[in-house]
Amino acid sequence: MTVKQTQWTLSGFGDEISPDPFIQIAVLQALGANHIEVRSAWDTNIVELSEKDLARLEQILRGQNMGVSAIASPIGKVDITTPVAFEVDRLHAAIRAAKVLGTRYIRIFSFYREEGISAEDIRDAVMVRMRALAAEAQAHDVVLLHENEKDIYGDTPERVLDIMTTVNSPALRVAWDAANFVQVGVKPFSEAYRMLRPYLEYLQVKDARADDSLVMPAGDGDGQLRETISALKADGFEGFASLEPHLANTHHLGGFSGPAAFGVAGRAFNRLLAEAGVGTK
Template identity: 65%
Template sequence: MSNAQNPTWTLSGFGDEVDPDPKIQAAVLTALGASHIEVRSAWGTNVADLDDDQVAELKSILDGAGMKVSAVASPIGKVDIGLPAAHEVNRLRRVIEVAKALETRYIRMFSFFRSADQTPEDMRDAVMERMGLLAEEAERAGVMLIHENEKDIYGDTPERVLDILETVKSPALRAAWDNANFVQVGVKPYTDAYAMLRPYLEYLQVKDAIAGTGLVVPTGYGDGELVETLTALSRDGYAGFASLEPHLAAQHELGGFSGPAAFGEAARAFRAVTDAIGITLV
């Protein structure tokens, strides 16, 4: 059993950063000691667009590999705020079906891109309306939305992430924490955000970044204050998922790619830090 003195976290990772083929995704993650996988796409198809047969095949492959799903890394909310609210609500309904078929309760999501002439304040009301509708849908379905602090969406700074969580006030909406994304918007993650958002932190996505360039690097090689963050989480008794999202070879609007070798590099860098802190990864 995990405790604050000897925490145990569950290692996962974005399978499509390894390879488009879920068989290879599962094999590499297993070799790196992960028991879970985060599903963003399979065979080059985003999780929101997989049909029932593909979902069933994916589940069969993962079951055969002894791999469970930590979260569905959906693109919900990674669209322009100008789209009708129903657009993402309808997409979420499909993603919920996929999450249930893959036997996970966590669905990663975002809080909408703004157009070039919009300020965050301009879009706030529309964001809160949409996030509220999405949270209601999730609550009815018995799943949990985890909001990722992606750059260039409404919730890309700690203050606006907090604004969303406090305004929506839903047990079905919590925070997915990403140190690198905070670095990319000029935030020092541990210094500026940890105390503010820790009460809502439900899920850890693991990547680091360099402040001057925004370049994503392995754990401990950037300015993401990962050692401080991981140490604080271990002391707080965090006992959830740690999901590797290395983005070491390419990154783009809907995701990133690393390849098996770079993914392994990211996993080893993360494990070196967790070993030093005294965190067990399973």
């Protein structure tokens, strides 16, 4: 009897490669990815793309047989004092993009705070906002993926779990980022995996060193990616794994690698998958 190989769907942040969607697609397809995570195109964030440019992007992706794994929105990557309505409006723009580009997933964050203000001080305000966003998502049949970005409320496993259990919505799930956990002093697999696995629905692929927080290709840092990949395989995970290398620089809304460094990151991850007996599609 032939045993079916575990297969994950490989994707990646196109704007880490180039502002040009055609170059984004070419590099991703060379790495074996037939999906893309869309954060920006032509140097314009996805929630700010005009209807015309959004339709143009959809036509390009369809013409190149490229699916969309997620909309990488900036929602929640703002100070907690930002009005709820502002982020709900931006979510509507992200939902519009998701519908046009054919994905149910939208990445979000759980809000920054000013220096000197503790995470506990903003907890209630965070939950109000996350509930409002999740309610909108559920009403429009999309799923929000919370990324554990450094310095937002949900940057530690315990606070990510707090968001998931408090909001308690099928429209809110976890986008796992090992490098971000390393950068806040967490050992991702040892200290977070079992806690968050029930909510883990999407894998963002980058690694980091614990001693200096430098982002590294998958497997070269302290993000315990080998252990995580093996555990996900054993758990039956068959979702998206999205490359987000951040190997050239990072900034408030994301990062950049360029085609060559992105290729290094993609090949490193593919080697880890091969070691674990996980295929890609």
